[in-house]
Amino acid sequence: MTAVLLLTGCSASEGQTATLQLPAKNQAQWAMPLDRYVVTNAQLARQSYATAILLQKCLADKGFVRTVPLLHFERAQQRGAGIINVFDRDVASKSGYHTPQLLSPGDQAAWNQYLTAPRSDGELAASDSCNEEMGDTEPSYGNQSINFAMSFVGAALNGARTDSKVLEAADEWTRCMASSGVEDLPRTPEGMPSDSLRQKFGLKEEKDKPAGTEVSALETHLALADAECRETSKYSAIRYQAEWNRQVSLLKENFEALEAAGKKISATDARISRVISKYAPAS
């Protein structure tokens, strides 16, 4: 279900009138008014995959074998794999503070190996040549489309974080978490997990080395307590509303430009899907 506001805009690309539609509120999914204009991590990952596939074809024509692994993007549809990292009781109980990943561990390892495999100077020169040759035929959202709506999302996010009602709810969350025993409890839930917890739960990363994936019972227990405090303090609900309100304002103010960006994103989605379905390696 969507809410329709009486605001229309004339699409710059096609001259058609568009109507501003708000998605149904859904705190569990952290659904937001600007979502449909944002290029998500999942979309970016598919773009990279399509590029790699096309590059592989071009390199083969130049005598270089660079095999792209088969990737499965089913996980990209799950919660928490999109624009922000959703954190609630459900996520906490399943993965603690660990962030859900777009790819399975096996696919991720294969992709990392592809990215970092040694390349000769000849192959790099051929890759540069391929990039030039592919040009506009390579499906890409482009930097402007990728970053445009995210500028507004960031503005709404920062505004909501410093909203007085949100900060009051954060105080309530702090009281709720007082008995948790976290020695460096942050001022707001956004600072969780704290440094000491990151250390304890194997979440500290080194450059180019991702965090461990094991979720301990202690981590799950604390993450659940945290999620419950965010709920009982109403922090999550108040923050969701604060972010929502800001996004509605920004959507109204920039509707035409966002619609134009959204159309470009949809067209690129289709082109990326065509490349993957046509050229992706067989299983």
Place this chain on the structure above:
Amino acid sequence: MNNAGLTISRDESARRSLSTRMKMVLGMAAVAAALFVGIGGAAPAHADPTGYCIAGRACVWDDPEYKTQGSEGRLLWFEFSVTPMSAYNYISSTITAGDTADSWYNNGNVSTACFYDLADYSGSRQCLTKKTGDGNIANTSGYIQNINWDPNSAKFI
């Protein structure tokens, strides 16, 4: 990178209080909207950072023009991810890369590199597709415009 006119110097930027910067955000977002409508996708091309930021990596520098203290070689690079950037200095310098990087370049071969306001890939996000960069994220030209934060984490996606 053209730094004329609206460019904010590092010293000036550093003097700005956080609250002042926050107030700028919505106004700048509106400017971004105007810019998007007129953008034709022209790539900014001035300094070439690929001599030091080798293929397969993304790199950041403290200052505009892909430099730190006047040197292109003083950079922080990654090939998968880095968080928090505040745990690292630019090569051959004592300057932390956390919340200081004003020039970004993605010399990856296929993937988009994304840069985040906060550690652990959270907060505001801005990205660069392969083989693109911006020699001054705070000014009004290039792929990244009017950003009033410097990143504390980044990764390829």
